Amino acid sequence: MTTTEADQAARAARSAGTTTGTTTAPAATTAEHRGRARISARVRILLWLLLVMTVAFGSVATTVRTILLRDTDQRIGDLLAQEAIEFTQFEEQGIDPKSKGPFTDPSQLLRVFLQRQHADADEELIGVVAGKDGDLSKIIQPREIPARVPLHQDEDARRRIFDSPRTTGTLERPTGEIRWAKVSIAPYGGEPDAAFVVAFHPQREQQRADEVFRVLLAISGVALLMTTGIGWVVAGRILQPVRLVRAAAAQLTEQDLTRRIPVHGRDDIAALAETFNAMLDRLERAFAAQREFVDDAGHELRTPITIVRGHLEVMGDDPAEREETMRVVTDELDRMSRIVEDLLLLAKAERPDFVTPGPVQLGELTADVYVKARALGERDWVLAEVTDAEVRLDPQRITQAMVQLAQNAVQHTARGQTIRIGSRADGPHIELYVADSGTGVRTQDADVIFERFRRGTTRRGSHGSGAGLGLSIVRAIAEAHGGRVRLYDTEGGGATFVLTLHEARLEGALP
Template structure:
């Protein structure tokens, strides 16, 4: 900006100076033209009589023409100063002997520049002769060029002053604006410095300035930090959970191996069976923990068009072989929806396995699905002992077991956590409804994202898929239904 203002000021100043010089040259030529008209006419315009001497010609020419500011008329006779205009001047050229010698005795019209005590003088000297008068005379028009250019210099000084003030104000404004603009960058650097292995909660302040590149940067960096914190938290949970749950079977195995009597075949067989059982349990725990860790990754579920009614029937056929129970398929949602059939099957099989663990032979376990209120529900309902109200939230936590089922279950307490993770990955939730002594119903509730007609295989591509509503699922567990 400073360079631009300097260039503009310099160019403007040079143009004004050139315009002033051109005006002085034109004025000099105009004055000389008027001199020549008067001399060539030979008539004194004041008296109407012919001139009798060159001195009279000079006096008439100088007094007849009105000198402008910074302009000077002079007359010389036989190389000596004789007349000048009455306008005051910075210096008296009439007393400058060098200037007198330069212009006082010219025999041909001459123009040029002369450095006087007041600076540059631009002049034009014209010799004057008259028949009948042997003396020679010279009429001179002079301009004090530096004084005439003072207006251009003054304009340039004003432009420089205004430009300097403008640059200062612009610099101050730029300092403030740049500070505000770069503040998010400094916040990014400060936040990055504050991020450590154990402290990942720091975030860059979002001032809500609207949509711009730096706001997008802040949002993107905060989102990256969220993903990083979630990833590290998942890793820590996995390590904590693995260490917490695997420590017990390892201790059991080590304790039995330490007291093992190699010479007693029965003791060896029992110890090997116990170790094998504990290794199976450890393998299941590790598999469940890895599944929960993958549940926090974006590609955990892969939605695809699925016939919910056919999926419900397939799941029912699979879970009915888990135990000797009274299996019932209550209802099926007749809709093509976008979901991951493998993960839904995995969740319902885990729920059915829990239902088998907490019920006895001949007890009722029902399976069903329905579409209502824009949500697709899959559920497993049993007539087991139920879950007390104070434990219904805790059972979805990792390694948590209900007191009613603690005696029966040999699992790690990760089943409902896996179900919750699958529901969350679909954008839904796991809902538990239980009445102690009458049974439990656990539902996998996901948003009903309907498959496009062309993908789902509908004949009429222009038809808009409707949300059919099945019979509402009873709100009480199966054990309370007739």
Template sequence: MTMTDTPSQQVALPAVPDRHPRTKGPGARLGSRVPARWRIAAWILLTTALTLLAVMLTMRSLLLNGAQTQAHQDITQELQEFRAFAAEGVDPTTAKPFSSIEKMLEIFLSRQSAAQGEVIVGSVGQRTLYTPTGALSSQTGGHDLPRDQALMDSIRTGNASSGIARTSEGEMHWVRLPVVSGSETGHLIVGTYMGPREDQVAGTVLTIFFVSLGGLAVTAGIAWLVAGQILSPVREVRRVAEDISENDLTARVPVRGNDDISALAVTFNTMLDRLESAYRTQRAFVDDASHELRTPITVIRGHLELMEDDEADRARTLTLVDDELARMGRIVSDLLLLAKVDRPGFAQPRRTDAATLLLDIEAKAQVLGPRGWPILEIAEGSVTVDAQRITQAVLQLATNACQYSPEDSTVSLGSRFEGEGSSRRFTLWVSDHGRGVEEDEAARIFGRFHRGHAAQEADRARPGAGLGLAIVRSIAEAHHGTAWVRSTQGNGATFGITVPSPVFDGDPATNGDHVTSGDHVTSSDPVTSGDHVTSSDPVTSGDADAAAVDGSVTKRLDQLKEHHK
């Protein structure tokens, strides 16, 4: 029997994304230890050094080519001078034609002055004629072409009329010009040593090298300073990040200029703003929850600890516990709503018909109680708001009005436009006949957990959390508006919200007629005269989707007008 091993099955676990990829690997760790300022300066210095090296090599090549060109030009010039001298053919010492090639070469050479690295030699047969030896030695650096018999023989007898010979002084470029007169033949040899010229090029390149070193030193200093200036905002970001603690998120990076680094600082500050807002919202939520939930939890715990075995007592305790749990649920919902206020998208404004909005609110308010709910004034036109949030806010005001006013009193509603053009505002309000709001309470009544005297005295068996008006204010501020209260002590109060509402094309030319009595906010009775509602006709704009009032709204408006006649 043959046994075979079966490889065990392995379960491949999903790869965990690396959140810090730059910290892996020795190369990355080594790179991270080099400060960014050093790296920037080093790259600038390296780039400059490579550029200077390329310039030096290019310059050397150009100078060497120039030296060779100049050498060829010098040789050509000497040959042209000899041709002109030979064409004249007159011995300046006798004013007669030259008697021989040797004589012509001697006279010509005696009148020449060899340049640096240049040698001029005449040759007739095996005889060599040249400029004085001292001059030759000083001009050629030591090599004496006429005495270099081997080189002279190769030049005289060679087939080439020009070439490059290697000597102890480096390369020598030479040209041989034949001179013939009858049966007599001679040669004029002009040579140029490249060694001295190359030494001049080397000296020039060396000078450029030392100047480049000085330039590199200056570049290094400038690169160090510039890198420091560039990275200054980054160091500021690091300093601010180090200063930030869980209890202090107020530090910000100073923004200077409009470049990319400044954009980084702005982005970092924006991130800190979001973090601070989120942290502040989280802390406020935790503080508010711990503050407000402590009481119902204490009540529930106390009653459960004191609950007896009696069936009636148990039922009463469970009812109370259920009420407290329901109140805790409402508190948590309100706190969550307040925590979402600062988030993007809390309010999603859309173009809405103002009359339809108020009529919908009036219809929903009917379930809060038999308060008549008269509409004292109504605005007609288009407004850009989040209809659901605005409805929530006004219904909260209506709920408060029902709770803190006599049960047989009416609660009135109304809306209006104020101002014109781009400064137009839209206002919704709720008016009751309760005890009103004292003047010292009006400034803080929209704060969290604040409960006015009327709220504290009303329905002590089921006290509220004091978050309703805070929610109203938050919704108004989310629309860039305000929440307000106007009241006369003992004569009721009017709560409302006002939001910006620029005029749309196609809206009625007028803002509609409003209540003209002394103070609409203290009006208590339903509308009973034509003085109160003289609103304009329904919107007839061509924009049927956004501004036109549908048939049911038009019918309701007509009913209101008929009722007030």
């Protein structure tokens, strides 16, 4: 292999590696995302419940243990203080049984006091006497102490307590902690030569607190297991409608939107099911309207396309025939162009900026519509009535709707028949109307002529060549203004279309 071929192979390998890495990364990300998404809402609810319960039970057990240990420390401190006070009082007020007077010998004082005391199980009462050579002798109560190494057997501990300048404290030993208090016995102004020591071994009290803590942890564990089972069942029952919603959503297709969620009760889940069902109703209506609109639009556009293609295929070389064919093709293309423009206009009607209302003089607007409509055909045009009021609307869209109604009237009347245009006000509402004297509209057609690509049966004549979108545009313009378009029978025959706009009049407008 040459150097050039090797370079090309290396570049191809790098390109393949880059492409593979680029392709694999989204797949890995998708797999990772799916892995995270596999945890159901039921499991997440249960995990959060267990986390909260664990923290709560652990906090309760820890708090109880802390309270027990604090109470133990408080009780031990009170006990030590009480024993020290009792010895101090005995030292000041006690009588020596031998001399029948105050105690002068510290050893005799300690011995007599200890003989009269009854210590608790974990409590030691000790008398410590310093000798001339610095050794410490002890005077104790002859009883067993439930501790690994009692204080009266620990020479080093007694020395540290006796030499300490403090009167109370805690002594940490490898064999166990000791809480102690002492009362020194010393000649006036001299060094202490004896001391009364009360010591308490808190290990058993602390073990009781730890045992309560372990019991609470065990009870918490059992409670967590019970909570897990109950939470699993309750979460399943609560989320059952959600699973039904998910199953219904998975089974929905554009062809089948009939599935609904059963509603039980009046809680939030029932409200969710009702909301989902309402959404399905709207989707079903929207899809049905979309399918109907697509079918009708396809039908309406297919006809001029077929006509254009047919005439072009049979067109010969005769100039007159070519001219006639071009005329027909041009007419059909113009008709398709109008259909497309009308469809775009109806699609734009869904946008919030479809209309831009502003202050308009209704009388001037009605007169302008009348002038423009007169050019649509040779009819007996009448400006029936005009209301001189200042209103708030989009003059271009309203003019478009009124001209469309006038065009519709021209298509369904004969030459010389009367078409009346006017406007009137009724409180906060205004009305603009176009009334013709044609054939009128049948009752069964009154509800369908405002739909897209729908025409009435009796009003379809030789003059009508539209696609059935004109009245749909009129309705869209009226609804964009917060109003509506209505159809009435004209007295003497014909149809009257009325645009009713609610709350369009401005304050202070004069009729």
